[in-house]
Amino acid sequence: MKTILIIGGYGFLGTNIIKFVEDYLKGQYKVIVFDKFSSNRSGSTFDCVVKSYAGDFSDSVVVDRVFAENQIDLVIHSLSTTVPSQSFNARYDVETNLVPTIELLNCMVRHKVCDIVYISSGGAVYGDLSLKQHKESEDVFPKSSYGVVKLAIEKYLMQYAALYGFRPLVLRLSNPYGPYHFSRQQGVCNVAMNAALLEESFVVWGNGDAKKDYIYVNDFVNILFILLKKGIHRQVINVASGCLVSVNEILRQIRSMVPSFRWTYGEASKYDVSQFELDTTKLHSFVGDYRFVGIEEGLRLLFEWKKKEV
Amino acid sequence: MKTILIIGGYGFLGTNIIKFVEDYLKGQYKVIVFDKFSSNRSGSTFDCVVKSYAGDFSDSVVVDRVFAENQIDLVIHSLSTTVPSQSFNARYDVETNLVPTIELLNCMVRHKVCDIVYISSGGAVYGDLSLKQHKESEDVFPKSSYGVVKLAIEKYLMQYAALYGFRPLVLRLSNPYGPYHFSRQQGVCNVAMNAALLEESFVVWGNGDAKKDYIYVNDFVNILFILLKKGIHRQVINVASGCLVSVNEILRQIRSMVPSFRWTYGEASKYDVSQFELDTTKLHSFVGDYRFVGIEEGLRLLFEWKKKEV
Numbered sequence: 001m002k003t004i005l006i007i008g009g010y011g012f013l014g015t016n017i018i019k020f021v022e023d024y025l026k027g028q029y030k031v032i033v034f035d036k037f038s039s040n041r042s043g044s045t046f047d048c049v050v051k052s053y054a055g056d057f058s059d060s061v062v063v064d065r066v067f068a069e070n071q072i073d074l075v076i077h078s079l080s081t082t083v084p085s086q087s088f089n090a091r092y093d094v095e096t097n098l099v100p101t102i103e104l105l106n107c108m109v110r111h112k113v114c115d116i117v118y119i120s121s122g123g124a125v126y127g128d129l130s131l132k133q134h135k136e137s138e139d140v141f142p143k144s145s146y147g148v149v150k151l152a153i154e155k156y157l158m159q160y161a162a163l164y165g166f167r168p169l170v171l172r173l174s175n176p177y178g179p180y181h182f183s184r185q186q187g188v189c190n191v192a193m194n195a196a197l198l199e200e201s202f203v204v205w206g207n208g209d210a211k212k213d214y215i216y217v218n219d220f221v222n223i224l225f226i227l228l229k230k231g232i233h234r235q236v237i238n239v240a241s242g243c244l245v246s247v248n249e250i251l252r253q254i255r256s257m258v259p260s261f262r263w264t265y266g267e268a269s270k271y272d273v274s275q276f277e278l279d280t281t282k283l284h285s286f287v288g289d290y291r292f293v294g295i296e297e298g299l300r301l302l303f304e305w306k307k308k309e310v
Numbered sequence: 311m312k313t314i315l316i317i318g319g320y321g322f323l324g325t326n327i328i329k330f331v332e333d334y335l336k337g338q339y340k341v342i343v344f345d346k347f348s349s350n351r352s353g354s355t356f357d358c359v360v361k362s363y364a365g366d367f368s369d370s371v372v373v374d375r376v377f378a379e380n381q382i383d384l385v386i387h388s389l390s391t392t393v394p395s396q397s398f399n400a401r402y403d404v405e406t407n408l409v410p411t412i413e414l415l416n417c418m419v420r421h422k423v424c425d426i427v428y429i430s431s432g433g434a435v436y437g438d439l440s441l442k443q444h445k446e447s448e449d450v451f452p453k454s455s456y457g458v459v460k461l462a463i464e465k466y467l468m469q470y471a472a473l474y475g476f477r478p479l480v481l482r483l484s485n486p487y488g489p490y491h492f493s494r495q496q497g498v499c500n501v502a503m504n505a506a507l508l509e510e511s512f513v514v515w516g517n518g519d520a521k522k523d524y525i526y527v528n529d530f531v532n533i534l535f536i537l538l539k540k541g542i543h544r545q546v547i548n549v550a551s552g553c554l555v556s557v558n559e560i561l562r563q564i565r566s567m568v569p570s571f572r573w574t575y576g577e578a579s580k581y582d583v584s585q586f587e588l589d590t591t592k593l594h595s596f597v598g599d600y601r602f603v604g605i606e607e608g609l610r611l612l613f614e615w616k617k618k619e620v
Contacts (some may be wrong), residue, residue, distance in 0.1 A: 090412045102400045
C-alpha cells in the first residue's frame, strides 16, 4: 500500500482526490493530509486518510516533520495561498507559494522522496494570446503573479528531476468544477450555483461570451490516477475536457435547474484570461479516448451535491 | 539629458555601459549607480556618473530612496547575487534576486518610472535541449535556479507592462567577454586570461569542445543603445554575435598571446549548458546587419586591457 501526502488536501482538488481514493482505490493508497485546516470543511470523514497535519505551508519545520514521521511514496501538491483574480501582490505570491514549494522539494530530497504531482493551471500559465489551442511546448505569457509562480515551480520541478532524480508529473488543468469547492470566490460554476441556491444575485465579469474549457473534477482525478498507474512522469501535460463553454451558457444551464436565478454583468478582471483552449494531444496519447462528463451532466451532478450541502 | 539608473552598475556589464556612455553618449545621458560597491573596482572614475548608492539590493528602503531623491528616466537592471555555476540554492536565489526585483518594479510603479532594460541570459534561460538555434518564442528549460529566476523576472516585466504601462526591454545575452570583468569565477575568457597572465593553471569543465556564442561586451552595449534609441520595448530579444567558439579554441587563442599558458580538463558542471546557439533573426530585424567584433580581435582587446589592469 502506497502513502500519498496531499499538500492542500482539504481544498477543492485535494478533497476530490481523497474522495476518489476512498471510493475506488482504498486498498491501494492511504492518504496523509497537510493543510491549513485540520479537517474537511464539509464535515465528511474519509477512512483512507490516516493522518492530518494542520499548519502553514511556509512553516518548513512542520513540513519536514510530516516526512520525518511518515514514509511518503508520493506527494500531490495542490496548495496555493492565492488565486489568479486576487489583487496583484507578486511578493506575497513568491514568498507564500514559491519559497515554501522550494522548501518542500528540498525536504523531499532530504527524505529521498522522488515522486510528485504538481497541479498547475492552464489558464494562469499560458495567458490568452489568441484563440488557438495552447500546447505544452509553447512559450507562455501568464497574466497573473499566480501564473508566474506556477511556471517557476514547474521549471524547478524539472531541474530537481535532472539533479536529484525526481519524477515530477505536472498537470496544467483547465477549469475544474464539482463537489467540495468551498471557495466563495473561485470557480464560476461553484460561485454561480451557490448564488442560485441561496437566491443571491450573481455578477459576471465581462460579457460572459468568452468560452473556456471546463472539466468535471472527477474526470480530472480519474485521469491523474490513470497517469500515475501508467508511471508517466517528467512530463507537463494539459488536462482539459475539450468542452468549451461560455459563462452565459453555464448560467443558462443553472437557471434551467433553479428558475429564480438572475445575474448581471460587470467589468472584466485584468487578471482573468478572456478565452482559452488547451491542446490535449499529449494527454490523449497517454489516456486514449477518455470519455469526459459533459457540462450539462456535470452541472446536474454539482447541483445534486450542492442541494445537500449548501 | 536623460538619467539612467544602473542596478549593479559596478559589475561587469554595468561598468561597460557606463564606459560607453562616458565615451560616446556623454551629453545624452547621466548615470546613477546602485551597487553593493560604492565605486568601480578598477579604480576608474567616470564623469557621467553623477551619484552612487552602495547598498544591498534586498534593502527596499534604500532602493526607494534612490527613486525618491532622483528623477529616473530609465532603469537598467544588471544585478545578480548568484551565478549559474554556484551551488544550487533555489531559495537564496529567489529571496535575493526575484523578491528584490519585484520590489524594484513596485518602486518604479510608485515613482512612475516605466522604462526598464533587463539583462537576461540566453544560456541560463533556454537550457540545452539540442543543438538548434534557440528562438525567443520557444519554451525554455533552465538548468539552474539562476535561470528560473531570470525567466520569472521576464514574465513579471511583461505583466507590469500590461498592468502599469511598463516599457520593458529584455535582452537574452549570450556569453559576453571584455574589460571590467572582475569576477574570479565567471566568464571563461576572463578567468582563462587571468590565469594566463598570472601564470596560474586553468581547469576546463568538460572536454572543452562544446561551442558557445561569445559576444564582445562593447558590441552588446552598442546594441543596447541602438535598441533604446529606436524605442524598442515590450520585447524579449536574443543578443548574440553568431560567433560560435569552443573553449579549446579560446584557450589556443590566449596561448598565442601568452605562450606559457597551460590548462587541464576536469568534470563538467551540472549547471552549465553544454552547447548553445541563439537565433538572432529578431535582433537583426531591429539593428540590421551589425558587424560584430570577432573572437580573435575581442580576445586581443581583452588582452591589451588586462595587461594594464591585472
